[in-house]
Amino acid sequence: MKLVLAIAAALAFAALPFLSGSNYIVGVGTSALIFTVAAAALNLIYGFTGLLSFAQLGFWGIGGYATALTVVTFGGNFWTGVLAAAAINAVVALVVGYPMLRTSRHAFVISTLTFALLVSLIARDWVDLTRGPLGIPDLPPPRAFGHVFSSTHQFYGIAWAFSVAMLAFLYVLCSSRIGRTLVAIKQNEPLVRAQGISPMPYKLAAFSISAAITGAAGGVFVFHLGIVDPLILDFYYMQTFLIIVIIGGTGSFWGVVVSGVALSALPEALRFSDDFRMIIYGVILVVAMFAMPSGVAGWLRERELARLRASLR
Amino acid sequence: MSAVLQVSDLRKAYAGVHALDGVSFEVEGGSITGLIGPNGSGKSTTIDCISGFQKLDSGKVVLAGNDITGKVSHLIARAGMMRTFQTVRVYEKLSLRDNLAIAAQQFDPATWVDEFLRTRRYRDAVTASEKRARQLVELIGLQKYYDIETGILSYGQKKLVALAAALMPHPKIVVLDEPVAGVNPSRIREIEVALQQLNQAGETFLIVEHNVEFITTLCHKVIVLDQGLKLAEGTAAEIHADSRVLEAYLGTTPEVAEEEMRASA
Numbered sequence: 001m002k003l004v005l006a007i008a009a010a011l012a013f014a015a016l017p018f019l020s021g022s023n024y025i026v027g028v029g030t031s032a033l034i035f036t037v038a039a040a041a042l043n044l045i046y047g048f049t050g051l052l053s054f055a056q057l058g059f060w061g062i063g064g065y066a067t068a069l070t071v072v073t074f075g076g077n078f079w080t081g082v083l084a085a086a087a088i089n090a091v092v093a094l095v096v097g098y099p100m101l102r103t104s105r106h107a108f109v110i111s112t113l114t115f116a117l118l119v120s121l122i123a124r125d126w127v128d129l130t131r132g133p134l135g136i137p138d139l140p141p142p143r144a145f146g147h148v149f150s151s152t153h154q155f156y157g158i159a160w161a162f163s164v165a166m167l168a169f170l171y172v173l174c175s176s177r178i179g180r181t182l183v184a185i186k187q188n189e190p191l192v193r194a195q196g197i198s199p200m201p202y203k204l205a206a207f208s209i210s211a212a213i214t215g216a217a218g219g220v221f222v223f224h225l226g227i228v229d230p231l232i233l234d235f236y237y238m239q240t241f242l243i244i245v246i247i248g249g250t251g252s253f254w255g256v257v258v259s260g261v262a263l264s265a266l267p268e269a270l271r272f273s274d275d276f277r278m279i280i281y282g283v284i285l286v287v288a289m290f291a292m293p294s295g296v297a298g299w300l301r302e303r304e305l306a307r308l309r310a311s312l313r
Numbered sequence: 314m315s316a317v318l319q320v321s322d323l324r325k326a327y328a329g330v331h332a333l334d335g336v337s338f339e340v341e342g343g344s345i346t347g348l349i350g351p352n353g354s355g356k357s358t359t360i361d362c363i364s365g366f367q368k369l370d371s372g373k374v375v376l377a378g379n380d381i382t383g384k385v386s387h388l389i390a391r392a393g394m395m396r397t398f399q400t401v402r403v404y405e406k407l408s409l410r411d412n413l414a415i416a417a418q419q420f421d422p423a424t425w426v427d428e429f430l431r432t433r434r435y436r437d438a439v440t441a442s443e444k445r446a447r448q449l450v451e452l453i454g455l456q457k458y459y460d461i462e463t464g465i466l467s468y469g470q471k472k473l474v475a476l477a478a479a480l481m482p483h484p485k486i487v488v489l490d491e492p493v494a495g496v497n498p499s500r501i502r503e504i505e506v507a508l509q510q511l512n513q514a515g516e517t518f519l520i521v522e523h524n525v526e527f528i529t530t531l532c533h534k535v536i537v538l539d540q541g542l543k544l545a546e547g548t549a550a551e552i553h554a555d556s557r558v559l560e561a562y563l564g565t566t567p568e569v570a571e572e573e574m575r576a577s578a
Contacts, residue, residue: 177418177428177435184404184415191402194364195478196390196419205425309465312457 002254010164017153027224028268030156033163034221036260038237039244040170040253041213046242047250048179049206050186051105055096055112056214057238058119059089063215064222064232065123068136073129078142082162082219089215093208101203120233135229142223155224162220166213167257173209174253182206183251240264247288249297259296317342317486317517318363318394323372325358332358333369334541340486345508345518347528350538351562356521357399359538360488364396365389377485391419393485397475397492405464409455409474412463413446414439416478442481449477452507469500476507486517493524505531529553537561 016029038060045053063085070081100111123130130136141150142158149155173179185192185199192199222228240263248259266284270277292299316339325333333355340346350356361367363374365386374382381389390396395416404412421438428435450456453473458466463474472492479487492508493501501524508518508531522528528535529549537545537552539561545552552558 172429176431177414177423178425180407180411181415181418183407184411187404187406188402190366190386190398191404192415193386194366194390194396194398194402195416196387196482197415198385198387305462305465308461312461312465 006254014160017156023152025268026152026156028265030152030159030224031221032261032264033156033159034217034224035240035244035264036257037163037166038214038217039241039248039260040167040256041210041217042241043245043248043250043253043256044170044174044182044213045206045210047245047252047256048174048182048186049203051101051203051207052109053112053207053210054109054238055093055100055115055207056210056241057233057235058112058116059093059211059214060218060221060237061116061119061123061233062089062092063218064228065130066215067219068139068222068228069129071140072136078223079144082216085215085219086212090208090212093211094204097204097207097211101200101207116233116238120230123230123233130230133230135227135231137227137229139223139226139228159220159224162216166216170213171253178202178205186251243285245295247285247292247295249295249299249301252295252297252301255295255297315342316340317377318519319373319375320359320363321373323359323362323374324370325355325362325367326370331541333362333372336372336538336541336543338536338543338546340517340519341534342485342517343512343515344533345512345520345531347532347535348519348521348538349523349525349528349535350544353540354538354561355541356538357490360396360490360519360521363389364394364488387419394488395479395482395484395486396488397472397479397490399490399494401468401471401475403463403466403471403474403478406462408460409450409458409463410446410460412474413449413478413481414442417442417445417481420482445481445483446477449480452510453477454503467497469496469504472496473504473507476504480511480516486519489518489520489522491522492520493522493527501527 013029013033017026020026038056042053042056045051045056066085066088067078067081070076070084071078076084096115100108100115103111124133141148141155143149149158181192181197181202184197185202189199218232222232244260244263245256247263248257249255267277267281270280273280288296294302318340320339321337323333323336324331336355336359338346348356348359358367362369362372365381365384365388369383372382373380376389376392376394379392381392381394384392404415407415418438421442423432423435423438426432450459453476455466455470455473458470463471466474476489476492479489493504496504505527512518520528520532529552532549535547535549535552536543537555537558544561545555545558547555
């Protein structure tokens with residue numbers, strides 16, 4: 001049932017460029033798809049494993065620069081660039097993740113925040129590599145088999161295929177026994193150890209996979225923008241991913257996917273009132289968090305649990 | 314019967330205070346052994362040290378012939394020692410089914426790749442674990458909660474879940490840290506019966522408990538700790554007759570205690 005709904009939703013999204021001639025709407029759709037992937041990756045490390053990682057912003061930026069530099073400086077193409085972004089991030093996450101994950105949960109949060117700030121400093125100050133604050137403009141559109149994905153509508157197809165593939169991978173992972181073990185680690189780490197499971201490899205794998213996917217998403221996103229500069233490391237992106245996860249419901253795969261699409265589109269749906277739309281957006285977020293502190297998915301689950309409890313009495 | 318667990322000369326000090334000052338004992342395979350003692354006698358430190366949740370200063374712990382001294386907790390669990398905790402630990406937001414499945418998963422041959430791809434090996438492991446879980450759930454009488462989050466259960470029921478989880482992977486020994494502390498008295502009998510049945514089926518238990526009646530009903534052998542030392546060891550009857558034990562618990566000898574009782578009456 002869920003699977004049928006998911007396939008129907010994926011096909012509906014595939015149809016978007018054929019339904020709207022507006023570059024603007026299709027562009028918003030592209031962003032929504034990419035943000036949803038990054039939020040789903042954050043959900044893996046934060047929602048499932050319970051480790052709030054601000055390093056996602058750093059991985060997003062590294063991914064953006066890695067993809068752009070592969071094309072512009074190192075003579076590769078968009079596709080190898082995205083793969084390089086994923087690979088570099090996976091390795092960076094393993095290297096920085098091991099010491100970070102050995103600290104307490106609070107220290108982990110602070111050190112991931114520091115990592116994100118450090119990446120942003122490098123993007124701005126290592127001018128020889130990143131070209132500094134000016135960034136790298138005019139990124140060429142991706143090509144495949146002689147076809148150039150130059151228009152917004154064509155690029156939407158890439159974003160769509162990318163997000164479907166990444167979300168499918170994350171779904172298989174999160175719904176497997178590995179995903180369940182991550183939740184167990186979040187809930188009761190001493191019990192996990194008493195049952196013979198070493199938490200470290202699971203945490204490290206979740207952090208690294210999350211980093212790789214976030215990096216690839218960052219790579220696709222900068223080619224949607226057509227430019228990469230230090231603004232790719234603006235805290236706005238981290239905040240967007242985090243809000244998507246919290247409103248959707250931490251640890252709920254489908255909750256986060258639905259909220260990813262909904263929240264990316266919401267500011268645009270509020271365009272009828274240009275002066276007040278960001279205020280309305282803020283009010284909606286605050287009300288949602290008050291009414292459903294554990295997100296939409298958590299709220300639904302609590303209702304289900306209350307019903308079960310009543311039926312057992 | 315041979316000893317499944319051999320503990321020799323266990324020592325542990327916290328900032329100069331000797332929590333354990335050379336404790337040795339053995340647990341026979343297929344037996345129920347009790348570990349009692351007043352507060353601060355070193356019971357909890359003993360099981361935290363043998364299960365790898367605390368570093369011991371010196372001593373030796375051998376489980377079924379394997380030296381597990383100083384190993385980390387998850388490796389000791391893999392070697393065949395499963396434990397529960399004084400303050401009950403279950404995965405509150407996972408179903409009873411998942412709670413039991415997780416407890417056994419490290420002990421089957423399925424790798425991450427098997428789990429990701431749902432291979433035959435993974436599915437076989439899940440079937441076997443499911444079968445064991447159903448048996449244990451029937452034993453603890455929580456069938457109707459099988460698919461429900463364990464968070465809604467009572468404290469006593471969670472203790473039963475923790476017990477069942479510890480038994481999932483067919484461990485060589487199960488260490489129970491205060492299995493009936495804080496449990497409604499009417500439920501204590503249920504836990505007692507469950508443990509007796511499991512023991513008859515061949516399971517070995519080491520139980521730390523304050524409830525002396527519970528220990529003397531169940532255990533084949535009782536070890537008494539006091540101030541980090543082994544004070545006495547023997548059958549329940551022998552321990553009852555030991556004046557040193559009463560002294561440690563009550564601070565007096567039985568004669569004095571009786572006199573005091575007569576005086577107050």
